[in-house]
Amino acid sequence: MAAAKRIRIDGTKSRERVLEAAIRLAAIEGLERLSLSRLAEAAGLSKSGLFGLFGSKEELQFAIIDKAREVFTQEVVMPALSAPEGAPRLRALCEGYLDHIALREWPSGCFFASVAAEVGGRPGPIRDRVAMDQKQWASLLRHSATRAAELGQLRTDESPAQLAFELGAMLTGADIVYLLHREPEILERVRSALDVRLGSGRTGGGEKRARGRARR
Amino acid sequence: MAAAKRIRIDGTKSRERVLEAAIRLAAIEGLERLSLSRLAEAAGLSKSGLFGLFGSKEELQFAIIDKAREVFTQEVVMPALSAPEGAPRLRALCEGYLDHIALREWPSGCFFASVAAEVGGRPGPIRDRVAMDQKQWASLLRHSATRAAELGQLRTDESPAQLAFELGAMLTGADIVYLLHREPEILERVRSALDVRLGSGRTGGGEKRARGRARR
Numbered sequence: 001m002a003a004a005k006r007i008r009i010d011g012t013k014s015r016e017r018v019l020e021a022a023i024r025l026a027a028i029e030g031l032e033r034l035s036l037s038r039l040a041e042a043a044g045l046s047k048s049g050l051f052g053l054f055g056s057k058e059e060l061q062f063a064i065i066d067k068a069r070e071v072f073t074q075e076v077v078m079p080a081l082s083a084p085e086g087a088p089r090l091r092a093l094c095e096g097y098l099d100h101i102a103l104r105e106w107p108s109g110c111f112f113a114s115v116a117a118e119v120g121g122r123p124g125p126i127r128d129r130v131a132m133d134q135k136q137w138a139s140l141l142r143h144s145a146t147r148a149a150e151l152g153q154l155r156t157d158e159s160p161a162q163l164a165f166e167l168g169a170m171l172t173g174a175d176i177v178y179l180l181h182r183e184p185e186i187l188e189r190v191r192s193a194l195d196v197r198l199g200s201g202r203t204g205g206g207e208k209r210a211r212g213r214a215r216r
Numbered sequence: 217m218a219a220a221k222r223i224r225i226d227g228t229k230s231r232e233r234v235l236e237a238a239i240r241l242a243a244i245e246g247l248e249r250l251s252l253s254r255l256a257e258a259a260g261l262s263k264s265g266l267f268g269l270f271g272s273k274e275e276l277q278f279a280i281i282d283k284a285r286e287v288f289t290q291e292v293v294m295p296a297l298s299a300p301e302g303a304p305r306l307r308a309l310c311e312g313y314l315d316h317i318a319l320r321e322w323p324s325g326c327f328f329a330s331v332a333a334e335v336g337g338r339p340g341p342i343r344d345r346v347a348m349d350q351k352q353w354a355s356l357l358r359h360s361a362t363r364a365a366e367l368g369q370l371r372t373d374e375s376p377a378q379l380a381f382e383l384g385a386m387l388t389g390a391d392i393v394y395l396l397h398r399e400p401e402i403l404e405r406v407r408s409a410l411d412v413r414l415g416s417g418r419t420g421g422g423e424k425r426a427r428g429r430a431r432r
Binding site: 030033109114117121122131138165166168171177186189190192 | 243244246248249324325329330332333334336337338343346347350351354378381382384385386387388389390392393395396397402405406408409
């Protein structure tokens with residue numbers, strides 16, 4: 001029993017190690033183009049060791065998406081849940097996304113945006129899965145925008161569903177543009193838009209700074 | 217001379233035929249992952265015939281980008297130039313982009329957004345080229361927004377550079393999301409945003425429709 005448990009724990013550790021390497025490699029090479037030889041090398045395994053852990057390339061691809069979702073949840077969603085609901089939480093989700101794509105350790109911006117661009121034109125189970133994850137992120141933004149409207153935190157001419165759509169699309173677009181240029185101005189422009197649409201949500205002169213930025 | 221000229225014309229025709237096939241294949245498979253065997257087959261050529269026309273895979277990739285740019289210019293930029301300058305032209309550029317990504321013949325949305333996502337994490341001449349093309353598109357949007365401000369067509373609290381950035385990012389983000397879901401609502405949401413930011417720019421009750429849409 002103890003030996004079987006240790007093998008299972010070792011297997012889990014190996015899977016984690018492979019997935020951490022895989023997610024970085026897939027962010028650069030793409031999920032479908034991902035080279036199993038390079039992945040095995042990066043994870044310090046043989047190629048057959050890799051298949052021993054994941055069974056098939058498709059199973060590995062789904063495991064990578066699961067892991068990417070876990071990272072996204074930890075880095076973007078969870079911290080935002082400690083912000084007050086409504087506009088502050090919506091802002092925190094957007095800010096978390098910007099911090100996430102600006103991370104140096106993350107060489108290829110938002111994993112989901114890149115994979116969506118990669119597999120969007122090719123129907124199949126991977127595209128369906130990525131589409132489902134995208135819907136859940138969009139729902140999260142929309143839910144927060146709706147709460148913000150209920151709490152009277154939005155401009156009266158602002159439709160929550162429309163606002164959530166525009167912010168979500170702008171974040172994804174900014175990710176792609178930032179990927180190409182790595183210019184901090186891109187992230188600042190998104191923050192200016194957030195200031196205008198959601199209020200600055202910051203303490204200490206945020207309003208004034210917000211207005212200054214938005215008019216550049 | 218006549219024979220040499222005919223060979224040149226035939227070569228040009230073959231290049232065009234290959235590029236038309238290549239741009240569709242690259243939109244689905246990606247520019248770097250593009251299979252030369254499948255491309256040769258799609259274009260009715262041998263693989264060595266392909267190399268005879270383009271020399272190297274990189275040369276072919278640059279030729280594909282040139283061709284994609286030509287298509288984008290014809291479909292999105294040129295029609296917009298017949299709109300009056302300022303806000304109507306900015307709106308026409310954005311509408312042209314939406315029509316472009318909604319085209320059924322175009323299986324993978326905006327070529328440049330997909331390629332940006334693909335190569336953005338990998339420094340090199342292809343990324344530099346795509347980054348340059350993206351900058352030119354952004355400049356075009358910004359130039360039209362600046363003219364719109366000069367002509368008094370924007371809301372007074374609207375910064376043209378900020379507006380151009382937000383519209384550009386929203387279009388790119390909408391392309392990625394549309395690629396995944398193919399829902400007309402996505403394009404309608406962008407049009408609602410354009411109505412609010414630029415005025416409806418349509419005749420016959422556009423203003424009213426605009427307001428109705430934006431508040432959904």
